[in-house]
Amino acid sequence: MYLVIRVRGTTGVIQGIADTLDMLRLNRISHAVLVEENPSYEGMLQKAKDYITWGEIDAEFVAAMIAKRGRLPGNVKVTDEYVAENTDYDNIEELAKDVVESKVKLADVGIKPVFRLHPPRKGYEDIRLSVKEGGSLGYRGEEIKDLGKRML
Structure with a gap:
């Protein structure tokens, strides 16, 4: 990635x-x-x-970037709670790991693809x-x- x-x-x-x-x-x-x-x-x-x-980049940096600069529609910050409620992942770190491995795209879980x-x-x-x-x-x-x- x-x-x-x-x-x-x-x-x-x-x-x-x-x-x-x-x-x-x-x-x-x-x-x-x-x-x-x-x-x-x-x-x-x-x-x-x-x-x-x-x-x-690696999953650790992607997780930090999603947590700090990731946005949802309406300019809402991405949180662990949002990820746990609206995806199959428990937290941002698990999501970042699959994003780096190209198993899931950010847009598929509702996160804007541009940081x-x-x-x-x-x-x-x-x-x-x-x-x-x-x-x-x-x-x-x-x-x-x-x-x-x-x-x-």
């Missing part, structure tokens, strides 16, 4: 890349989504690599360079958790 975060804005975006960002539901800066690791999504990530950053994060503490690195060049864009691997924690 990948966590994908939009880093750059909409000014001057080529139409094909803008459509890809819309399909990923990344409409604003600092929005994040969870996507599966499959060739279709990996092609979309490569196409939009100049506007996003992504990497692999509206804060801008990162201490800011982004250069937003015009890739991670390999010392910037913020592109594939990060496990380092996405560090950026995600700064944005929660």
Whole structure:
């Protein structure tokens, strides 16, 4: 499972890349989504690599993100009580484990698929360079958790 975060804005975006960002539901800066690791999504990530950053995440981080920034329709926070009453899971940690294993999607249990994060503490690195060049864009691997924690 990948966590994908939009880093750059909409000014001057080529139409094909803008459509890809819309399909990923990344409409604003600092929005994040969870996507599966499959060739279709990996092609979309490569196409939009100049506007996003992504990497692999674990169930522990997904649970923290759902608890802190997860929302239901009506901008209501997700709680353990909601998860226990409205799903087959007892708490957010169990739900996060199955989300990472792609057994269930957030939308299937009523949680909005887009996480509206804060801008990162201490800011982004250069937003015009890739991670390999010392910037913020592109594939990060496990380092996405560090950026995600700064944005929660």
